[in-house]
Amino acid sequence: MDHLQGTYNMSIVALSYIIAVAASYVALDLAGRVSAAKSRNNRMLWLISGAFFMGFGIWSMHFVGMLAFKLSAPVSYDLVWVVISIVIAVMASFIALHIVGRDQLGLKRLLIGGTLMAIGIATMHYIGMTAMSVRIYYEPWLFSLSIAIAFIASVAALWLSFYFRKEQSWKGVLYKLGSGLVMGAAIAGMHYTGMAAARYRHGKSVEISSIKMEQEVLAYIIALGTLIILAFVLFGIYLDKRLTSKDDEITNHENWYKSLYDNHQDGIITIDIHSHIIDANPSAHRIMGINLNDYLNKPAAFLLELHAEQYREQARRLFLSSLQQGELQTMETVIIHREGHHVHLSSLSVPVIVDGDVKGTYLIFRDISEEKRSKEKIQQMAYHDELTGLPNRRLLKVTLVETIHQCRLENSPFALLFMDIDRFKIINDSLGHAYGDQFLLMVSERLQQAMIGMHVTIARMGGDEFTLICHGDSSADTPAQIAQRLIEVIQIPYRLKDNDFYVSASIGIAIYPEHGEDAEQLIRNADTAMYEVKRNGKNGYQFYSSQLDEHMMAKVELEADLRKAIKHNELLIHYQPQMNQRTMQIIGIEALLRWNHPEKGIIAPGIFIPIAEETGLIDEIGAWVLREACLQMKRWEQQYSWKIPVSVNLSTQQFHQKHLVREVKNILTExxxxxxxxxxxxxxxxxxxxxxxxxILRELSGLGIRLSMDDFGTGYSSLSYLKMFPIHKLKIDRSFIKDITINDDDRAIVATIIAMAHNLKMNVIAEGVETKEQLQLLMENGCDEIQGYYFSKPIPASEIERLYLVPLNRNEQ
Structure with a gap:
């Protein structure tokens, strides 16, 4: 049979491409609506209706494309096959929309979906070709090519639909239009490749109803109808987008609010106008430590039970004011956690106002327990001593000002005690700061124990200074009783570093308003009274009097003059001979410091040495005494060949200098x-x-220097020191020698010291010997050396030369 020849109507071909592009664009939009559908029913509705309109559009492109081809013989179309091809196009569209409407599109799903869609489109096309009332045969390779194009077009269509499905901006419209042009070209390419593969012959009869109409007219009718349908679809999509956009905007705002509500770190409880709890966020559950689901739809008054009792009424008033009057209210409150501990909350009641009416309120609260603890810690650090935990100087002044204000209103007095620990510096310098801190802790504990049951504020001013405010007792002897009690408590020995240490306390007392009407004046006057105790031998208490100011001013002036004394050559050394009690010859000499004040004359060491120790001048003065004594002994050695040792006292501060040994060595060399x-x-x-x-002692002894222990028996040290240290001589303190002739205890102590020293291969020297009877008793007990006014008081170097060295030199001549 002869093949039928045909020609294409290019205007209808172009029309078919337009339909393909329109259908592709609609398909891209439909994919977005399917994926954007919220509910399952809504999604299915869009999926079915979208598949119908998209499938009809694709079929229309193919059918119009077929109508664009006009054979040399008239052709009719079997309606049944036409309908079947439409159904297949719809099914292929359903598959495509179902795939791209998913949340994810992997390569495997894309290829499977593309294959199914390609099969559907190809089947639709070739079934549609079967509807023609002619016999058709296909070129195998073109047929295969059309199937390949269908597969490629389907995969591309699925990927583009998935990629651009949620793009809503104006750029998205351009992207979809460009994609529609590409997809339309691919679909048209598949169709016309399939048409090119077809070979037409006479001989097919149509047994059922067929479409009989002028091809061009039919093509335009179908094209127009399809474009109108697609236009309606696009319009429907546009309306749905607008409505969905509003819904999405509302939903988005709700989600933002819900996210803020649910994820807020502050607890939030929603209460309606009827005072019922209608919602609570997770933070409220966490902070309050309860399951708030048990409280939902319950009266808000149930929440008051969670508050500590003293805060319930305030919380109730805050809530009612916010709910009834529409006022924002804030407060700090405390609730009891289900685990039993207290939680501090910063609470905010925010009314919900709609159209001017209060509809409810939000209770917003934050856990500020850690913030409270931090503030308390900062407060503790700012107003309390770091070591002892006692109030510090700052808090003392605040308390003192408040006490003065109260006592002024009540016209009542109170006492301020200023206490300093005697000999603390010795412990701190000799044992180190760690043991010094341990000692101060022990002192503070004793003070607190001693004041239990008494209305007293104890504060540490710094170092070893403590201040006590005695509140509310106007009894005249109460401050004295407290002072005496403190002195007794402080005197109990302290166990440090396996040894017992003894200290005492000096306490000054100032009474308000007699001794001062403001805090600074009271502290200053109590401090002045305390220094008067120290000046008079320590270990006691003293009430302030106006006469003490004169002593304090004198002390201040003396300190200023002492700083100039070395530069102005006002310091001098007197020497006191030390005698051998058997031969009565000088075997040594002690260098004793004096101060020749230009106005006050000779000032005894007992007056200015404590000032030098307090101000730190003792190091410089001590080095000067050591150097001058060594120079003097060297001059006497050179001038008179006098070779006896000179004794020099070391202060505690000197002894604990890091470079003491080096300094002594340098002075000897110099x-x-x-x-x-x-x-x-x-x-x-x-x-x-x-x-x-x-x-230190071993290094000094290693230099060849002799060491003696001064004032032996007056301290509280262990006798084990005598065997541990390289001590060459013990010096019995004058306090034991003074009453040796009339006091049996002193006599026994002196005898014991001498016997013990001799057993330890040490020499013994007694100082403060003033009478022949004292000398006789010391000689009877075997004391080796004697020093005191019985032989000579401390005298200048010139007197030593006149009395001892010049006669000695004459005798030798």
């Missing part, structure tokens, strides 16, 4: 005095830190 002619006198209090002290 003056040229041999170490064997220098004797350094130390006190028992310097020996508290055994390890440190023994190292």
């Amino acid at each position: 003056t040229g005095l041999s170490p064997e002619f220098l004797e350094l006198e130390i006190t028992e209090s310097m020996m508290m830190d055994v390890v440190r002290s023994s190292q």
Whole structure:
């Protein structure tokens, strides 16, 4: 049979491409509506209706494309096959929209979906070709090519639909239009490749109803109808987008609010106008430590039970004011957590106002427990002593001002006690700051224990200074009783570093308003009274009097003059001979510091040495005394060949200097005095830190210097020091010698010291010998050396020369 020849109507071909582009664009939009559908029913509705309109559009492109081809013989179309092809196009569209409407589109799903869609489109096309009333045969390779194009077009269509489905901006419209042009070209390419593969012959009969109409007219009718339908679809999509956009905007705002509500770190409870709890966020559950679901739809008054009792009424008033009057209210409250501990909350009641009417309220609260603890810690650090935990100087002044204000209103007095620990510096310097801190802790604990049951505020001013405010007792002897009690408590020995240490307290007392009407004046006057106690021998208490100001001013002036004394050569050294009690010859000499004040004359060491120690001048003065004594002994050695040791007292501060040994060595080198002619006198209090002290003493002894322990028996140190340290001589304190002739205890102590020293291979020297009877008793007990007014008081170097060295020189001549 002869093949039928045909020609294309290019205007209808172009029309078919337009339909393909329109259908592709609609397909891209439909994919977005399917994926954007919220409910399952809504999604299914869009899926079915979208598949119908998209499938009809694709079918229309194919059918119009077929109508664009006009054979040399008239052709009719079997309606049944036409309908079947439409159904297949709809099914293929359903598959495509179902796939791109998913949340994810992997490669495997894309290829499977593309294959199914390609099969559907190809089947639709070739079934549609079967509807023609001619016999059709296909070129195999073009047929295969059309199937390949269908697959590629389907995969591309699915990917583009998935990629651009949610793009709503004006750029998205351009992207979809460009994609529609590409997809339309691919679909048209598949169709016309399939048409090119077809070969037409006569001989097919149509047995059922067929479409009989002018091809061009039919093509335009179908094209127009399809475009109108697609236009309606696009319009429907546009309306749905607008409505959905409004819904999405509302939903988005709701989601933002819900996210803020649910994820807010503050607890939020929603209460309606009827005072019922209608909602609560997770933070409210966490902060309050309860399951608030048990409280939903319950009266808000149930929440008051969670508050600590003293806060319930305030919380109730805050809530009612917010709900009834529409006023924002804030407060701090405390609730009891289900685990039993208290939680501090910063609470805010925010009314919900709609159209001017209060519809409810939000209770917003934040856990500020940690913030409270931090503030309390900062408060503690700012107003309390870090070491002892006692109120510090700042809090003392605040308390003192408040006490003055109260007592002024009540016209009642109160007492301020200023206490300083005697000999604390010795402990701190000899044992170190760690043990010094431990000691101060022990002191503060004793003070607090002693004041239990008494209305007293104890504060640490710094160092070893403590201040006590005695509140509310106008009894005249109460401050004195408290002071005496403190003195007794402080005197109890302290166990430090396996040894007992003894200290005492000096306490000054000022009474309001007699001794001062403001805080500064009271503190200053109590401090003045305390220093008067120290000046009079320490270990006691003293009430302030106006006469004490004169002593304080004198002390201040003396301190200023002392700073100039070395530069102005006002310091001088007197020397006191030390005698051998058997031969009555001078075997040594002690250098004793004096101050020749230009206005006050000779000032005794007991007056200015404590000032030097307080101000730190003692180091410079001590070095000067050591150097001058060594120079003097070297001059006497050179001039009179006098070779006896000179004794020099070391202060506690000197002894604990890091470079003491080096300084002593340098002075000996500088003056040229041999170490064997220098004797350094130390006190028992310097020996508290055994390890440190023994190292210093061994180094000094290693230089050839002799060491003696001064004031032996007056301290509280262990006798084990005598065997641990390289001590060469013990010096019995004058306090034991004074009453040795009339006091059996003093006599026994002196005899014991002498016997013990001799057993330890040490020499003994007694100071303060003033009478022949004292000398006789010391000689009877075997004391080696004697020093005191019985032989000579401390005298200048010139007197030593006149009385001892010049006669000695004459006798030798």
